[in-house]
Amino acid sequence: MKNKEIFKLYEKFVAHNYGRYPITIVEGKGCKAVDAQGKAYLDLLAGLAVNILGHSPAVVAKAISAQATKLIHTSNLFYTIPQGELAKELVKLSFPSQALFVNSGAEAVESALKLSRKYQSDLKNGRTEIIAMENSFHGRTYGALSATGQAKYHKGFAPLLPAFKHVPFGNLTALKKAVTKKTAAIIVEPVQGEGGINIASRNYLKGLRKLCDKERVLLIFDEVQCGMGRTGRWFACQHAGVTPDIMTLAKGLGGGFPIGAMLAKPEVISAFGPGTHASTFGGGPLACAAALAVIKTVKDKKLLKHANFVSREVKRELESLKKEFDDIKEIRVSGLMIGIELKKAGGNIVAECLKEGLIINCVQDTVLRFLPPLNVKLQEMKRGINILKKVLCREIS
Ligand SMILES: Cc1ncc(COP(=O)(O)O)c(C=O)c1O
Numbered sequence: 001m002k003n004k005e006i007f008k009l010y011e012k013f014v015a016h017n018y019g020r021y022p023i024t025i026v027e028g029k030g031c032k033a034v035d036a037q038g039k040a041y042l043d044l045l046a047g048l049a050v051n052i053l054g055h056s057p058a059v060v061a062k063a064i065s066a067q068a069t070k071l072i073h074t075s076n077l078f079y080t081i082p083q084g085e086l087a088k089e090l091v092k093l094s095f096p097s098q099a100l101f102v103n104s105g106a107e108a109v110e111s112a113l114k115l116s117r118k119y120q121s122d123l124k125n126g127r128t129e130i131i132a133m134e135n136s137f138h139g140r141t142y143g144a145l146s147a148t149g150q151a152k153y154h155k156g157f158a159p160l161l162p163a164f165k166h167v168p169f170g171n172l173t174a175l176k177k178a179v180t181k182k183t184a185a186i187i188v189e190p191v192q193g194e195g196g197i198n199i200a201s202r203n204y205l206k207g208l209r210k211l212c213d214k215e216r217v218l219l220i221f222d223e224v225q226c227g228m229g230r231t232g233r234w235f236a237c238q239h240a241g242v243t244p245d246i247m248t249l250a251k252g253l254g255g256g257f258p259i260g261a262m263l264a265k266p267e268v269i270s271a272f273g274p275g276t277h278a279s280t281f282g283g284g285p286l287a288c289a290a291a292l293a294v295i296k297t298v299k300d301k302k303l304l305k306h307a308n309f310v311s312r313e314v315k316r317e318l319e320s321l322k323k324e325f326d327d328i329k330e331i332r333v334s335g336l337m338i339g340i341e342l343k344k345a346g347g348n349i350v351a352e353c354l355k356e357g358l359i360i361n362c363v364q365d366t367v368l369r370f371l372p373p374l375n376v377k378l379q380e381m382k383r384g385i386n387i388l389k390k391v392l393c394r395e396i397s
Pocket residue numbers: 104105106107109137138139140189193194222223224225226250251
């Protein structure tokens with residue numbers, strides 16, 4: 001099928017809720033994506049942080065197909081082996097907790113918000129309020145959207161859920177003032193992704209934990225984007241040695257296969273008794289088999305170590321790029337979550353990079369974002385930076 005025919009299908013039969021580039025991706029391997037014309041792209045965005053092992057990793061494909069020949073779906077009326085094994089792996093990697101599986105980031109966040117209110121409601125303490133951060137992004141369902149601290153995503157969807165408030169990210173003083181006897185939970189991304197790669201300091205995360213303990217407020221870390229090794233640790237909060245009460249995961253967890261998870265301390269998740277919360281597809285055998293393959297591969301191939309090595313080199317390269325271009329305001333790097341903040345809009349830079357065969361994106365109008373797979377080669381990152389440099393020379397000078 002030719003590009004033109006595909007665009008026609010979309011024009012007529014697909015909702016127009018996405019701004020898409022006029023490119024049809026038909027296949028991919030590692031950091032290489034290929035379009036319907038046969039043009040190859042260097043993909044350093046990894047399907048928005050989802051393809052944590054690159055495109056179509058053989059280990060994930062194998063795990064899915066092996067599982068598919070045994071059992072594709074059964075429902076949560078029964079036990080399955082992959083779900084139990086995946087929960088054990090995630091708990092071992094994170095903190096003493098239990099897992100609840102869903103299908104996306106928004107659903108994981110939704111579960112965390114509902115769990116917070118249910119937990120506090122069981123304690124009959126009147127705590128229902130959720131405090132979230134300005135500039136945050138938690139997803140598009142109503143609870144997750146109400147937590148999201150960006151007006152542009154709220155426009156046209158009022159009324160949102162009641163009892164949500166927002167405070168500036170990284171500001172403990174503002175947070176302390178906002179907490180009251182009605183506060184049920186605080187939700188924070190340890191690294192804001194969609195908000196522009198804003199990295200919480202260790203002291204901020206430690207301060208959050210202390211505050212939540214003192215005020216008996218639940219601490220939720222939304223690691224949907226920054227979790228699963230993306231920042232060079234399994235979970236971004238581990239850089240600060242801080243453990244949340246509830247953590248949300250999705251994106252990289254399934255290596256491209258849709259799966260989300262919420263982990264919560266046993267004494268908290270026990271508020272979700274039978275029948276309180278559910279998801280038909282949550283923790284299905286295929287999704288869990290894919291996630292188990294991802295975790296095994298990250299461990300076996302020592303990809304956290306590799307990601308940290310690539311991250312250090314890339315940071316150095318980008319800092320020297322900044323010296324060359326006045327229009328680069330700041331470089332922000334946490335593992336393989338990489339942001340280049342420009343002094344001006346970056347949309348056209350992304351479009352020009354795409355013409356040159358490089359896939360990245362731009363958030364908050366001015367922040368160029370790279371989210372490469374954990375197994376990206378340093379050479380691939382260097383090639384991407386060279387393409388960016390060429391485009392910056394052309395577009396900025
Ligand atoms: C931190 C964070 N939370 C939640 C979400 C929502 O995830 P999903 O699009 O899978 O619903 C995202 C998506 O970008 C995210 O970055």
